[in-house]
Amino acid sequence: TQLLEQSPQFLSIQEGENLTVYCNSSSVFSSLQWYRQEPGEGPVLLVTVVTGGEVKKLKRLTFQFGDARKDSSLHITAAQTGDTGLYLCAGRYNFNKFYFGSGTKLNVKP
Amino acid sequence: EAGVAQSPRYKIIEKRQSVAFWCNPISGHATLYWYQQILGQGPKLLIQFQNNGVVDDSQLPKDRFSAERLKGVDSTLKIQPAKLEDSAVYLCASSPLPGLGDDNEQFFGPGTRLTVL
Numbered sequence: 571t572q573l574l575e576q577s578p579q580f581l582s583i584q585e586g587e588n589l590t591v592y593c594n595s596s597s598v599f600s601s602l603q604w605y606r607q608e609p610g611e612g613p614v615l616l617v618t619v620v621t622g623g624e625v626k627k628l629k630r631l632t633f634q635f636g637d638a639r640k641d642s643s644l645h646i647t648a649a650q651t652g653d654t655g656l657y658l659c660a661g662r663y664n665f666n667k668f669y670f671g672s673g674t675k676l677n678v679k680p
Numbered sequence: 681e682a683g684v685a686q687s688p689r690y691k692i693i694e695k696r697q698s699v700a701f702w703c704n705p706i707s708g709h710a711t712l713y714w715y716q717q718i719l720g721q722g723p724k725l726l727i728q729f730q731n732n733g734v735v736d737d738s739q740l741p742k743d744r745f746s747a748e749r750l751k752g753v754d755s756t757l758k759i760q761p762a763k764l765e766d767s768a769v770y771l772c773a774s775s776p777l778p779g780l781g782d783d784n785e786q787f788f789g790p791g792t793r794l795t796v797l
Contacts, residue, residue, distance in 0.1 A: 610790065611788075612790055612791055614788070618784075658723070666711055667728065671722050672721055673721065673722045
């Protein structure tokens with residue numbers, strides 16, 4: 571059973587465009603993490619959001635956690651080719667357990 | 681600081697054969713995870729250890745998969761016998777024990793890509 575739905579599944583945009591990726595669930599998580607994974611490598615943590623309504627910024631990336639802690643979004647401003655990769659959200663539940671979403675594959679064209 | 685090490689990086693076997701993967705976590709990390717990532721999907725947790733004890737193995741197909749973490753350090757994951765649907769990347773991750781905050785990061789290895797023919 572997939573507890574975390576990510577959308578869109580695939581996204582191909584030109585460099586300089588903006589985009590938003592969504593992560594939705596019917597379950598409440600104690601926190602939510604966003605990872606980026608490049609081909610042949612393991613996922614790397616970008617950010618953790620903990621409080622409902624929390625907004626975190628990491629340079630051109632803005633992360634938001636929904637008020638009810640069931641959903642999150644990642645917004646990228648002025649995308650660059652280096653942003654290309656698989657973006658994964660992971661919800662934390664119980665003690666140190668994580669459930670990953672299906673991922674959004676982003677391709678930024680020069 | 682060295683990252684999470686995994687070997688081999690690639691493995692090709694025929695169905696019904698056996699295979700084993702090895703993981704060496706970051707020194708001092710108490711929690712170790714094994715994930716299966718099928719092409720086009722997110723990682724699925726197979727088993728979670730804390731030190732040398734199993735915390736969660738509810739999604740591990742125990743009729744063919746086994747894992748151990750001797751002495752609470754490195755770990756091996758075995759598949760015997762392999763099926764076609766086991767073709768995937770097997771990721772190992774480790775994390776320190778969570779503190780008072782909720783910001784626990786998992787550090788992933790590069791994964792082992794398994795192809796079952």
